[in-house]
Amino acid sequence: MSARGLLIGGVLLAAPLVASCVQQGDFGRPAPTAWNSLIDAAGTIAAHERGEAASLFPFTEDERALRDRAWRFLMPARERSLFEAALDNLTRARVLPVGWRLSDPAAYYEAITAGPYRSVISRYRRLSDDMVADGRLVPAFAETASRVVRADLTRLQSLPFITTLDDRDVRSAAMRVAENRCLIAWVRLETGARTASYRYALEHLLIAAPEEEAVAGERALAFLDSRRTLLDPLLPPDAEARCGLVPPEPGPAVLVRKG
Template sequence: MLLAPLLLAPLLLGACSQEGDFGRPAPSAWNRLIDTTGTLAARERGTPASVYPLTDDEAVLRDRAWRFLMPADSRAAFEDALANLTRARVLPPRWRRDAIPAYHGDLISEAFRSPYSRYRRLSDDAVADGRLVPPFAAVAGRVLEADGVRLRALPFSKSLDDWDVRQAAMRVAENRCLVAWVRLETSLRIARYRYALEHFLIEMPGREAAPAEQAVAFLEGRRGLLDPLLPPDAAARCGLVEAPEVLAAPIVAKPVVTKY
C-alpha cells in the first residue's frame, strides 16, 4: 500500500485541477496525470478500475459527473484539491465528510450587502444542478444500456480470456458506481441546500425565501430521474456508504409438548 502515498504527494504539491468549460476538467497533461493516478490508486485499493479505453458516452458521463462530485461550497484551495483527488479516485470516496452545514457556513461567512444575494446564490446553485441532472441521466442510461450489451456478448465471444472478462466486468462496475456516486452526492446537495434555506429563514427571513424553496424543489424533482438507473442499495454495494445491517430473523423455539 505504498503506491498511493507516493503518487499522492506530487499531486498535492501542484495546483487544483485545471478547469475547462462549465467547470469540467480541461484536457490537459495535469488532469490526465490525476486521472491516471486515480485509476492506479483505485486498483491498488481493490476498487474496480478497467484499463479499457473509454467509449464516447463513458467519457461524457465522467465529464458530466464532475460538477456533482466537487463541493458545492467554495472551499480553501487545499480542500478543493483534495475533493478533486477524491473525484479522480486517488483518494477513496468515503474519506469525505458529508458536512451538511458546510454550504450554509460558506454562504453566511462571506461578506454580503443584502440577504437577497445569499438567497439568490442558493437558488442559482440549486437550479444549475437541476438543469444538469437530465443530461447526466440520459447519458448514464446509454452507458448502462451499452454495459448490458457488453455483458450479454461475453458468453458468445470465444476469443476472450479471463483477463478480458475481468476488464469488462470492472468497467461495468466502474460505470455503475460512478452513477451511484452522483446519485448519492445529488441527495447530499439537496440536504445542504435545504439546511441553508432553513437557517436563512431564521437568520434573515424575507420574501426571497419563496424562490429559493422553489429552486430546491426543482432539484429534488429532477433528482428522481436518477432513481430508476440503479437499485436503491447501489451506493452501499459500491462502498460509498455503510451497508445497512441485516437483522437475522428471530429463532422461534419449538414447543416441547405438542398437542395432537
C-alpha cells in the same frame, strides 16, 4: 516501491504544489489539463490497488462524457482553499478513497454566509443559482448514464458468445461495468447530499434573515428535487451500498433457539 506506488505517491506529494492547477471547464466538467489527466490515471491505479472496481479498458465516448458530467456533482458546491480543492479533486478521481470525506450538511451554509457581504439577498440568490444550475445538469448526466447502462448490458450479454476472450478480458469487462455503475451510484448519492445541504442553507437563511427571496429558493429546491428523481431508475435502490458508498442496511434479526 512499485511503479504504481510511485505514481500515486508522486501525485499525492505534488498536490500542495499544484493545487492551483485544479480547473473547471464548461458545464461543470473538468478542464482538459495535464494535471487532471494525470490524476485520472493515478485514480484508476489507486482504486485497483484498494480492491475497488477499476478497468484499464479505454473509455468509450459515452463513458468519458459520463465522467466529465459527474465532475460537478462529485466536487463540493462551496468554495474551498486551493489545497482542499486539490484533495477533493483527488477524491473525485479515486486517488483518495471516497470514505475519507465526511458529509457535512452545514458546510455549504457556513461557506456562503462566511465573511462580510452587502446584502443577505445576495446569499439567497447564490443559493437559488446553485440549485438551478445543478437541476439543469442532471438530465444530461441521466441521459448519458442511461446510454452507458444499455451499452454495458450489451457488453455483458455478448461475453458468452465471444470465444477469443481470455480471463483478463472478461475480468476487465466486468470491472468496467461495475466501475460505471458505481460512478452513477456515487453521483446519485452526492446529488442527494447536495440537496440536503441546500435545504439546510435555505431553512437557516429563512430563520436568520427572512426575505421574500426565500420563495424563489423554495422553487429552485423543488426544481432540483424533481430533476433528481431522473437518477432513481438508473440503478437498483441498494446500488450505493453494493458499491461500498454507504453501509449496508442491517438484515432482519434471526432468532436461534438453543437446546
